[in-house]
Amino acid sequence: MILLKIEPIEKSERKIKFILSETTPQFANALRRAATNEIPILAIDDVDIYENHSVFYDEVIAHRLALIPLKFNPDELNLPSECKCDGAGCILCQVLFSLEKKGPGTVYSKDIKFDNPNVSVLYPDIPIVELAESHSIKIQGIARLGFGTKHAKWQAAKAFYQYYPEIKVVGKIKNKNELTDVCPRKALSFSDEDANVSLACDLCGECVKASEGALKITSDGTKIIFTIESVSGLSASEVLLQALRRLKAYASDFMKALEKV
Numbered sequence: 001m002i003l004l005k006i007e008p009i010e011k012s013e014r015k016i017k018f019i020l021s022e023t024t025p026q027f028a029n030a031l032r033r034a035a036t037n038e039i040p041i042l043a044i045d046d047v048d049i050y051e052n053h054s055v056f057y058d059e060v061i062a063h064r065l066a067l068i069p070l071k072f073n074p075d076e077l078n079l080p081s082e083c084k085c086d087g088a089g090c091i092l093c094q095v096l097f098s099l100e101k102k103g104p105g106t107v108y109s110k111d112i113k114f115d116n117p118n119v120s121v122l123y124p125d126i127p128i129v130e131l132a133e134s135h136s137i138k139i140q141g142i143a144r145l146g147f148g149t150k151h152a153k154w155q156a157a158k159a160f161y162q163y164y165p166e167i168k169v170v171g172k173i174k175n176k177n178e179l180t181d182v183c184p185r186k187a188l189s190f191s192d193e194d195a196n197v198s199l200a201c202d203l204c205g206e207c208v209k210a211s212e213g214a215l216k217i218t219s220d221g222t223k224i225i226f227t228i229e230s231v232s233g234l235s236a237s238e239v240l241l242q243a244l245r246r247l248k249a250y251a252s253d254f255m256k257a258l259e260k261v
């Protein structure tokens, strides 16, 4: 049984960083994969272009629309494959949108109108296309939940981790200043006879080489610094929560399958 401890280091709407201890690299990697690509994210999926007088091809505009991050309520929408409508399409698994504008001017993400009041663009000022005098654009389409494993537009976050660094003095330090200068991350410091590393240390080993064996950097897979940066409409802490729920669901499916064996 894995007993986890989570100690927050940094938390904002878009980024969360924490220390995962009493864990394993395998668990951290499963969490990384779940947070990146295995939670449902809303993105524009179908686009019907009725008018496009801009300089961009229809396909380019459709691609740009698909990559606009959308805010949504994850408890309100279903994946089409899991919806009561069996994927036929209904308000529980589809969000309709329209985009109409006449030039001259720039079409921005904030010009997209959704039929669900809980859905909106995360960044209102993403330029989509420039319209000249007498140019216009008229588009309708559908946003759906999907997974980043199928298309990058459904990617939830960038998630990554590194082992927690620990440093020991195991010999005679000749020049402390030289060692602190050699650290590319400026993570090394000394207090009396002790050496300290900050969490910026990436275990590159440069200080160990320069110390001629007087310093030893260690880490083990039971303590890990984990970072999630959201690239979707969900906040970083929502991504973490959804990723943990996804892992719990995998474990529960596995147990059910085992019970049948």
Ligand code: SF4
Residues within 6 Å of the ligand: 165, 182, 183, 184, 185, 186, 187, 188, 197, 200, 201, 202, 203, 204, 205, 206, 207, 208, 217
């Ligand atoms: S291992 Fe690299 S990053 Fe870490 S303290 Fe030493 S020189 Fe700096």
Ligand SMILES: [Zn+2]
Residues within 6 Å of the ligand: 078, 080, 083, 084, 085, 086, 087, 088, 089, 090, 091, 092, 093, 094
């Ligand atoms: Zn449905």
